[in-house]
Amino acid sequence: MNRTKRFGIGMVLALLPGSFCLWALPTHHDEQGGGLSLKDAYRDYFWVGVAVNQRNITDSAQQALICREFNSMTAENDMKPQPTEPREGVFDWRRADRVADFCRNNGIRLRGHCLVWHNQIGDWMFKDSLGQEASKELVLERIRRHVFAVVSRYRDVVYCWDVVNEAITDDPRVKNPFRQSRLYKICGDDFIRTAFQAAREADPNALLFYNDYNECDSVKSRRIYEVVKAMKEDGVPIDGIGMQGHYNIYGPSEEQVDKALQLYKSIVEHVHVTELDVRMNRDMGGQLDFKRDSTEMSEKLVRQQERQYAALFRVFRKHADVIDCVTFWNLSDRDSWLGARNYPLLFDEHYQKKNAYHVVVNMTEP
Numbered sequence: 001m002n003r004t005k006r007f008g009i010g011m012v013l014a015l016l017p018g019s020f021c022l023w024a025l026p027t028h029h030d031e032q033g034g035g036l037s038l039k040d041a042y043r044d045y046f047w048v049g050v051a052v053n054q055r056n057i058t059d060s061a062q063q064a065l066i067c068r069e070f071n072s073m074t075a076e077n078d079m080k081p082q083p084t085e086p087r088e089g090v091f092d093w094r095r096a097d098r099v100a101d102f103c104r105n106n107g108i109r110l111r112g113h114c115l116v117w118h119n120q121i122g123d124w125m126f127k128d129s130l131g132q133e134a135s136k137e138l139v140l141e142r143i144r145r146h147v148f149a150v151v152s153r154y155r156d157v158v159y160c161w162d163v164v165n166e167a168i169t170d171d172p173r174v175k176n177p178f179r180q181s182r183l184y185k186i187c188g189d190d191f192i193r194t195a196f197q198a199a200r201e202a203d204p205n206a207l208l209f210y211n212d213y214n215e216c217d218s219v220k221s222r223r224i225y226e227v228v229k230a231m232k233e234d235g236v237p238i239d240g241i242g243m244q245g246h247y248n249i250y251g252p253s254e255e256q257v258d259k260a261l262q263l264y265k266s267i268v269e270h271v272h273v274t275e276l277d278v279r280m281n282r283d284m285g286g287q288l289d290f291k292r293d294s295t296e297m298s299e300k301l302v303r304q305q306e307r308q309y310a311a312l313f314r315v316f317r318k319h320a321d322v323i324d325c326v327t328f329w330n331l332s333d334r335d336s337w338l339g340a341r342n343y344p345l346l347f348d349e350h351y352q353k354k355n356a357y358h359v360v361v362n363m364t365e366p
Contacts (some may be wrong), residue, residue, distance in 0.1 A: 006309070013063075019029075037069045038070065045317050046324055047072040048328075049071070050328050050330070051275065057098060068189060078098075081098070082120040085122060085227060087122065087124060112158040114161070114162040114211060117236075118167075143197045146194075147195050159207065160206055160208070163238075164195050167189075170214060177223040177226065178235045193231065197237065207239040207240055210224070214245040216256045216257050221259075224264075225263050239269070242277075243261075243264070243271060245276035245277055246279075248284050250308075257315045258318065260324075261315065273323065274327050277307060278344055279342040281304060281342065306356045309360050310359050313363055332348060334348075
């Protein structure tokens with residue numbers, strides 16, 4: 001796959017002082033018994049990424065695991081609105097800088113996540129100087145300034161941004177497709193337009209994504225499609241759709257994922273699977289209300305998780321013409337936002353490979 005053609009010369013990666021050419025990297029063989037790494041197994045399909053926390057990038061064993069297996073990285077929380085700008089105009093770059101420096105020093109691409117979200121955003125965004133609800137004009141200006149500051153700071157290392165996260169409602173019964181967040185109630189959908197325009201102004205070369213969960217649901221996928229299509233027709237610079245990929249062992253089906261990808265690729269040239277995990281119970285999506293413990297583990301459930309991962313990667317590989325990157329949401333079960341007892345990832349709580357890892361790496365041609 002010709003990434004230079006798809007991203008443009010400037011988007012292959014901003015090769016930085018102290019970094020090295022990614023295409024000159026040697027093949028990394030599995031230090032736990034031989035075989036390809038995830039990134040090498042998929043080098044002809046798409047990049048393989050991981051969301052990281054501060055412990056992951058400071059522990060030497062976890063650093064080595066990241067460098068061996070992945071060629072794209074996402075800050076799990078450290079680039080979100082509240083952590084980067086806890087008070088208006090007062091930025092705290094320390095944690096985000098450590099993530100960016102790790103990528104710079106190790107020649108790993110960095111996905112920016114996320115610039116505007118209804119969660120993890122400072123209350124100051126919505127209040128004026130008198131403590132009353134801020135006007136639409138004030139909120140939009142604050143969004144513009146925040147987005148421009150963050151994107152500008154990391155434009156040398158971030159190759160794409162999840163600009164707006166989870167702005168579409170989960171409720172299929174309502175006609176309005178937008179989540180009734182404080183952002184929407186004050187600004188309507190102009191907060192989305194403003195965020196994308198500011199991001200494009202700050203970095204004309206970065207790919208800009210709308211990112212959401214339950215993106216394979218028949219109703220929500222259609223809403224995502226219609227919103228993105230309408231905004232693109234209005235000139236909003238949306239380059240791609242981020243399919244979060246918070247799935248479970250029961251769904252979505254391979255056919256549902258395939259249908260969603262066919263829909264999205266009809267309006268965008270870039271799709272990223274941004275937050276992949278496969279939990280062992282029937283919870284699905286990015287909602288913060290979920291079971292932190294799965295049902296009791298069994299051989300049957302383990303095999304079902306392996307089959308689901310195999311099905312997902314079959315369809316991802318089928319759509320490698322539009323999928324640029326598949327990112328696992330966290331390094332291991334220990335790190336998972338879902339809790340270790342949901343067993344959602346390819347590495348267990350001791351950072352050892354599960355059999356699901358080998359299923360993903362050693363798949364034959366679909």
